[in-house]
Amino acid sequence: MSNVPPDLQYTKTHEWVRRLPDGTVEIGITDHAQHALGDLVFVEVPDTDKTVKVGDPAAVVESVKAASDVYSPVAGVVTQGNPGLAAEPEAVNNDPYGKGWLMRLRPAQGAATAELMSAAEYQKLLQTEAA
């Protein structure tokens, strides 16, 4: 059973969003997503100051069998891509909600967001997809 922390928000495309105290948001891929991809060998994170819209491909996660885009669930400006993933892409597999975060964004004023789900709603989505 996938780990779905209750304090985060989720997207249909298996990204998670954490709201940080300084008003920025942290984004990563869920435990379910990392498991489906398999062992990651490379992660491409966005450059600082890059402007992204909702649904823009903002990062790329590459496993031995596939390379997938990670879509930004929030519009805003990138404040940081996770610098640790260049040397340690497996952090996304081992700690998807912690050391494996992909990027931090400062949401634009009145920023549009994708339809975000609660942990309970995301759990339900996973059950529906599995069925």
Next chain:
Amino acid sequence: MAFIPHTPADVEAMLATIGVSSIEQLFDEIPANLRVKSLNGVPVGLNEMQVGRLMSERARADGRPLCFIGAGAYEHHIPSAVWAITTRGEFYSAYTPYQAEASQGTLQLIYEYQSMIASLTGMDVSNASLYDGASAVAEASLMAVRANRKSKSLRVLVPRTVNPIYRRVAVATAGNQGVRFEEVAFSPESGLTSLDALKKYEGEDITAVVVQQPNFFGQLEDVDAITDWAHSHGIFVIAVVNPTSLALLRPPGEWGTQGKGADIVVGDGQPLGVPLSSGGPYFGFMTTRTEYVRQMPGRIVGRTVDLNGRPGFTLTLQAREQHIRRAKATSNICTNQGLLVTAATIYMSLMGSTGLERTAAASHARAKDLVAALTAVKGVRRAFAGPFFHETVLLFDRPVAPILTSLASRGILGGLDLSDSFPELGYALLVCATETKSLSDINSYVTALGDAMQSAVRAA
């Protein structure tokens, strides 16, 4: 006998399964105005005997001329062993094998090829090859756009000293994908890329600059100055090099004084054991630094160990290719020039670094002999003063075309007339000599040229 394995019943069953009424319908997304109804000018099929006869007649029409044309394809001696080994059944394939890991011998050969090309160019990694030098320049430009993340402009500077055919192919291939190629002038005195012309771009967002060494005129560019200039402005350096020349010249991986070298290195591999063959097929090579390997197009073979710890070879970094990443793939190239790479690998192994060095040195020496002999003919002089590798440009006091016709009637291909591609040079001829030309070959050229110039005077 038909070689298509599907019977009409098979085809019908497959179409019914996917709910399509005809094969034609599968091509509906191609606009009607772009579709060709019939192939005009394609004659009816010939049998093997007829084809054999036709081809040997055409080969006879070529004759066995003494060739002093270079301009991107170079006649070098190819040891007989190269093609005797290359055409063995075990190697005889044009492509990366489909069930790649079952073909360990082929993968090992590509791995050795990659190692040798990386070492020759002074770079970290090589792909398994591309179609030819021209398409490699196009792919390198697209790769620079992906890899140079500081630049957003998709503008690539291409000096006019880069092979004009490569420039045209790059525009045709990458121009339609948003890359803008901008020509940079050369200095008429030296035949080298003008640094002053480059400096006009300072302060603008430029993605990459292409540098050919030796350049199309055979002259040696100031690659250190160009590399330093580019890197100090965040511009990628795409080196286009002749592999033979690298036995003598500093590899692109060491260009510049900032210890960074070129970012992407490409070129045509034909001089490494591939015959001229009326223009192809040849193969292109491409190398880069490790940090950009994920942006490099094409196949890459890696060495690894199997479950039991035994060494083996495997295709690697495939997740960025079109059969997995579809429209987001690094490029649409998912193969390599297998057979020609096989020949090049065997050629390099047989020659060794000493052999390649001697070939390069002998070619340079013969080219100098040729230029000295030809410029002794009245009305012929060098266009540019600086050092050259194994070809250079000569200027004539009269049009070149009739002279070349006269030489050809005596079995001599005297060089490439530059009047179409470089009208600004005047009556200019690009001439080349490699180690295959003897002093008596050069004498034959000089004698025939003297006669051609005489009769041209009489005609005037």
